[in-house]
Every structure is written in C-alpha cells, then in structure tokens.
Amino acid sequence: MTTFTKSEGWLDWYPNPSKPRFTLPAGAVDAHCHVFGPGAEFPYAPERKYTPCDAGKNQLFALRDHLGLERNVIVQATCHGADNRAMVDAVGAAQGRARGIATVRPDVTDAELRELDRAGVRGVRFNFLKRLVDAAPKDDLAVIAAKIAPLGWHIVIYFEAADLAELEDFFATLPTPLVVDHMGRPDVTQPLDGPEFSRLLRFTDRNDVWVKVSCPERLSVTGPAALDGETRAYTDVVPFARRVVEEFPDRVLWGTDWPHPNLTDHMPDDGLLVDHIPHIAPTTELQHKLLVANPMRLYWPDEAS
Ligand code: 0GY
Numbered sequence: 437m438t439t440f441t442k443s444e445g446w447l448d449w450y451p452n453p454s455k456p457r458f459t460l461p462a463g464a465v466d467a468h469c470h471v472f473g474p475g476a477e478f479p480y481a482p483e484r485k486y487t488p489c490d491a492g493k494n495q496l497f498a499l500r501d502h503l504g505l506e507r508n509v510i511v512q513a514t515c516h517g518a519d520n521r522a523m524v525d526a527v528g529a530a531q532g533r534a535r536g537i538a539t540v541r542p543d544v545t546d547a548e549l550r551e552l553d554r555a556g557v558r559g560v561r562f563n564f565l566k567r568l569v570d571a572a573p574k575d576d577l578a579v580i581a582a583k584i585a586p587l588g589w590h591i592v593i594y595f596e597a598a599d600l601a602e603l604e605d606f607f608a609t610l611p612t613p614l615v616v617d618h619m620g621r622p623d624v625t626q627p628l629d630g631p632e633f634s635r636l637l638r639f640t641d642r643n644d645v646w647v648k649v650s651c652p653e654r655l656s657v658t659g660p661a662a663l664d665g666e667t668r669a670y671t672d673v674v675p676f677a678r679r680v681v682e683e684f685p686d687r688v689l690w691g692t693d694w695p696h697p698n699l700t701d702h703m704p705d706d707g708l709l710v711d712h713i714p715h716i717a718p719t720t721e722l723q724h725k726l727l728v729a730n731p732m733r734l735y736w737p738d739e740a741s
Contacts, residue, residue: 439475439476440473440479440487442488443487443488447699447702449491449703450704450705453502453705454707455502455707456710458713460504460505460710460713460727461720461723462506462728463506463727463728463732464504464727464728465505465689465690465731465735466507467689467731468509468617468618468648468692469508469509469693469694469695470491470523471491471493471496472488472489472490472513472515472695473490473491473522474490474492476490478519478522478525481515481516481517481518484515484516484517485515485569486515488697491694492522492526493529496526496694499694503692503706503710507533507535507731507735508530509534509535509537509558509691509731510534510537511536511561512539518539518540518541520536520538520540520557524538524552524556528555528556535557535735535736536556536557537557537558537561538559538561539560539561540552540580540583540584541576542576542577542579542580542583549584549587550587553589558735559590559592560591560592561591561594561617562577562580562592562593562594564593564596567698568698578609581610581611581612584612585611585612590612590646590734592614593607593614593615593617595617595621597623597632597636600635600636600639601635607639607643612644613645613646615689616648617650618650618654618655618693619636619649619650619677620636621654621655622636622655624657625657628675628679637680641683647684647688647689648688648689648690649680649681649688649726650692652673653670653693653696653704653709654699655670656669657672658672660704660705669712670712674716678715678716678717678718681716681717681722681726685722685725686725686730688717688725688730689726689730689731689734690726692709729741
C-alpha cells in the first residue's frame with residue numbers, strides 16, 4: 437500500500453463549518469466539489485502537481501447534509517490524473533444524488549465512455565492551468581471533444597482570465613456546451629467593465645457557455661473579513677459574480693469547491709460560502725435558478741421540472 441505525504445503547506449479543509457444563516461432552497465446542488473482518495477484506496481496519480489490531504493466521499497456527503505444541500509457534481513481533481521475511480525466510486529455511493537465530471541485521454545474508447553456515462557459522468561474537464569497540469573495539445577482535446585459529444589456531455593473549462601484571449605477561438609470550435617470554472621478567474625482588483633472580464637461576458641453571450649460563480653475565497657483579495665456585517669465576506673468578488681448571475685440567470689451554477697485544493701492563505705468556512713450566495717443572487721428567483729433549476733437541467737434533465 438502506498439502512503440502519501442501532503443504537499444508542504446497544504447491546508448486541510450475547515451474542520452467545523454458554521455451552519456449557514458442563509459437557508460438553501462430545497463433541492464440545491466453543489467455543482468463543483470472534489471474527492472481526494474483516500475490515497476490508500478485510490479492512489480494519487482504519478483503525474484500530479486500536488487499531493488492533497490485525503491478527503492473522501494463520506495466527508496463530502498457529511499458537508500452536503502450539514503449545509504442543507506441535496507446533490508453534488510464531483511469534478512475529477514488533477515491529483516488523480518485520468519484515473520477516475522475515486523470520483524466514480526463517490527458518484528455511485530451517492531445513489532443518484534451525484535454526477536461526475538471526468539478527465540480522459542484521447543485514446544479513451546467508446547466502451548469506456550459509455551461505462552462512465554452509466555456511472556453518472558456527464559462531462560469532461562479541460563484544464564489549462566500550468567500549475568495544475570502539463571498542457572495538452574489542442575488536437576488531443578479536439579479528439580476527446582468529438583468522442584464525448586454524442587453522449588450529450590459537456591466540457592468544463594478551467595483557465596486563467598488572461599488566457600481567454602488565446603483560447604476562445606479554440607473553445608468556439610468545441611461541439612458541446614461549455615462550463616467555465618470559477619468565472620474564468622477574474623482579477624477582482626480590475627474594474628468590472630475592464631477588458632478581461634468584458635471578454636468573459638462576451639464569450640459567454642456568444643457561445644453555449646455556462647459559468648460557475650464559485651470560489652470567492654480563491655479570487656478575493658480582501659479575503660474573508662466581514663466588511664459590513666458578518667455574512668459579507670469576500671466583498672470584492674460580489675460585483676463580478678452578481679454581474680454574471682444577472683446577465684445569464686439561466687446559465688449560472690454554484691459550488692463549494694470543497695475540499696479547496698491549493699489554498700495557501702486561509703481555508704474558507706463552507707457555511708460562510710453559502711452565506712455569500714444571497715449577495716451574488718439577491719432574489720429568490722435568481723437563487724432558485726442558480727442552485728436548483730440550472731444544475732438540474734444540466735445534470736439531471738430527466739428530473740428537472
Ligand atoms: C479547483 C481549483 C484548483 C484545483 C483543481 O483539479 C484540481 O487540482 O481544480 C486550483 O488549484 O485552482 O477547482 O478545485
């Protein structure tokens with residue numbers, strides 16, 4: 437059995453998250469979270485760029501229940517490479533209350549994809565962050581995209597805001613809906629109508645694109661300190677997320693990003709992340725779309741009302 441040592445400085449998830457003050461609507465979906473291992477059962481990939489703490493399915497489901505969430509979308513984390521077993525095991529254990537996003541290589545077979553589909557996978561992730569993965573040739577990604585499109589899956593794309601200019605023509609050629617992780621990682625010290633964020637909004641408007649208004653803790657410069665009332669953490673991220681929610685109310689998703697890989701400054705209280713929601717989606721109608729209607733349409737279309 438291989439044992440793994442966490443990367444230096446690795447922060448474990450917040451041990452006792454607060455009970456949110458904001459009551460989530462019935463059926464709310466955490467559309468972006470991960471499982472890590474446990475490494476003894478599901479070894480981390482040799483090509484990984486970091487070694488996390490173990491963060492298994494039972495802890496994820498306990499958090500789901502504590503926060504008042506109903507369902508999860510479990511996104512394959514880079515520390516597991518293209519070995520999707522930990523994610524698939526967690527999706528299976530959720531008994532219909534989870535879907536998965538996989539990482540696959542261009543030589544994946546149709547039979548393997550059909551098996552992932554049966555297991556609850558509904559998309560693949562293309563990751564462009566150099567600190568997380570070695571760059572994959574766009575030709576390889578195009579091969580993957582062509583293979584998964586017939587399944588009705590989508591592609592989750594993770595990139596830095598500054599890289600969208602170079603990537604957007606390639607993204608526009610992809611034959612499936614696209615889901616942008618963490619709002620395309622805007623620099624929230626820039627103006628809301630600055631060139632980078634405007635590009636993201638334009639890109640979203642012109643293509644079949646959904647956006648996760650997630651990870652204020654990753655994007656914020658002001659941090660978790662409450663500036664005007666205890667539930668107003670990550671204040672500098674609010675205008676960016678709110679703009680996306682108000683402009684594309686039917687194509688936004690929200691997620692915790694638990695267990696929050698690669699944060700070095702602080703680990704967010706997941707209860708506080710839930711309390712962030714009414715600031716970015718200020719009406720009950722917007723909240724219902726963000727948390728229930730939209731993710732249900734994308735991940736559980738047969739059960740969506
Ligand atoms: C996230 C963000 C990060 C990591 C990963 O798969 C991953 O390793 O996604 C990050 O470090 O920004 O979505 O969890």
